[in-house]
Amino acid sequence: MLSLFPDDNNSRIRPMPEDSFCIQYKNCTGCPRATENTLVYKNLPKGEHIPKDKCTQNCMLFMLKGELLINSEEYPGNTLHEKQFILQAIGSKIEILALTDVEYITFWFNELPLLCEDRYNEIKDQAEAPLTYTPLVMSERIHSLISSMPDFLNEKSPCSKYIELKCKELVFLITNFYPLPQLKTFFYPISTYTESFQYFVIQNYSKVKSVEEFAHLGGYTTTTFRRLFKNMYGIPVYEWILEKKREGILDDLQHTNMRITEICNRYGFDSLSHFAHFCKDSFGDTPRALRKKAANGEKIGKISD
Template sequence: MTKDTLCTRQVDCSLCPKVSEGTLAYRQYPQGQHFSAEKCTQNCMIFVIKGELLINSNEYPGTTLQSRQCVLQAIGSKMELLALTDVEYIAYWFTELPLLCEDRYKEILERSEAPLTYTPLIANAKLERLLHDIVDYFKEQPSACGKYLDLKRQELVYILTCYYPLRQISTFFYPISTYTESFHYFIMQNYDKVKNVEEFAHLGGYTTTTFRRLFKNMYNVPVYEWILDKKREGILNDLQFTKQRVSVISARYGFDSLSHFAHFCKDSFGDTPRALRKRAASGEKITIIKEKGDDSAREQADRED
C-alpha cells in the first residue's frame, strides 16, 4: 500500500535574495494574543484559516472573523486584533495590487459603494484552495522564495477580482477607493501648512518612506518637486494679486531669510520679489521659469528633506 507524501523542493531558498519580503505572511498565534490599535502603513487583507480572530476597526468594530472569512483594511485606518482562540491567518500587505486584469479592477472601483454594514468576505472554493496551498508552502520551511510568492499574490488578486460577483467584490474593495479620495483631500488641504516632507508625513501619521511612496503612486512625481511647484504658484499669486508684505509671504512659505526668498524668486521667476511686484503692477504677466529654478528647487528640497 502506497502512502502519498508532500513533495519537497530540492534547493535552499535561504541563499536567494528576498523579493517583496514580508508582504505575504502566514501567522499563528495562541489564544489571548493581542495587537493594540495602530494605523496601517499599507493596505492589508486578512484571511483567517483556523480559529477566531477579533478585529476592531472603523469598518469592522468588534467583528469576530472565523475560518474562510476575509477583510480588507485601507492604509491609514486603525486596526486592533485579538486571538479569541488559537488562530492561523494569512496577512497580505500592499500599496498597489499586482493586477492581471486591470479593466475588471477599474470596473470594481467604479461600482464600489459604501455598505450599510461591513461584513467579511467568504472565501470561495477556488480562493480557499489557494490559501491552504500558501499555508502549506510556508510550513515547508522558514525561508520562502519571494518570486514564488509574487506569483501567488497575482493569483490571489486575480481570484478576488475575477471570481466574485461584481456587486459583492466592489463592497470588499470599497475602503481602498475611499482612501484614495481621502489621501488626495489630505494633500490638497495641508500642503501649504508644512515646510518639508517629514513634517507632511508626520501630519498624516505616516512614515516618511511610506508617504513618499504613496504620493509618487498618486501624483507620479516626487513629493518635494510637487511641493515646490505649489510653492511657486502660491508665491507668484501672492506677489501679483495681494498687498501682503514680502516678509510675510517669505515666512508663510517657510524661508529662513529674505535673502533666501529673493534667491528663490530669481531662480523661479527671473527677478526679486519687489521687482516682480513692480512688473506685475505695470501689467506684465509673470511666469514660472522652471528651467532656471530646477537646480535651486532641488537644493532647497534636499535641505528640507
C-alpha cells in the same frame, strides 16, 4: 526520498535530491523582483493583542484557524472565523485580539496585481459603502491556495517571483468569482481612504514646516506617516513637499501680485533670507530677481530644468 526509476547505468535505486521549493537557485537575496512582506503568515496564541494602528498599505486578512476579534471602523468588534477574509485600506486603523490560538495570512499591497484590469475597473467604478461591512467567505479554490502558503512562507528565502504569481492568482480568484454587489462594497474602503488622505495632504502641505509637524497634524506617528506617504505617492514625503513648494512659488511669482513677504509666509519660511536662499538653490536667483525676469518675459524654472 527514494526514486523508483533505475539509474542510467544499472538498476540500483538512488536517492532523490532533498525536497525543496527551489533547487535551481541558492541565493535569492539579490533578486531584483524581491518583495518584502507581501504575504505574511501569522500564528498567534490565545490572548495575543495587537494594539490599534494605522495600515501603511492596503491589507487583506485571510483566516485559516481559530477566532480573531477585529476592531476597526469597518469591522467594529467583529469576530473572524475560519475561511473568512476582510480588507483594511491604507490609512485605516485596526486592532486585533486572538480569542483562540489563530493562524492567518495577510496580503499587503499598494496596488492590486491584476490579471484582468477591466473587471477591477468595473468594481472600482461602482464601489459603494454598505450599511454594514460583512467578511467574505473563501471559495474552495481560494482556501486551497491560502492553505498551501504557510509552509512556503516559512522557508528561509521564499521566492518572490513565486509569491508574485500567487498574489495575481489570489486577486484573480477574488475579483472574478464573487458577485459584483459583494465586490463593490468589499473594495470601497480603498477609494475612500485614498481620497481622504490625498485631500488631507493637498490641503495642508503648504502649512507645515517639517515632516514631523505634518504627521502630527494628521494624527500619525512620524514613522507611520513617512511609510504611508511613500507607499501612496512613491517618493519620500519631504521630497514631495519641496517639489510642491517649488511649483507653488514659481506660479505665485509669475502669475500673482502677492508680495514677496506674503509668498514667503505662505510656504512656511522663517525669514525672507531663508526664502531667498531657497529660491537661489532651486531656481538660481532671488525671488525679486525671478519676478523681474518673469515680468520681462523670461522663462524661469528649476535649475535642473
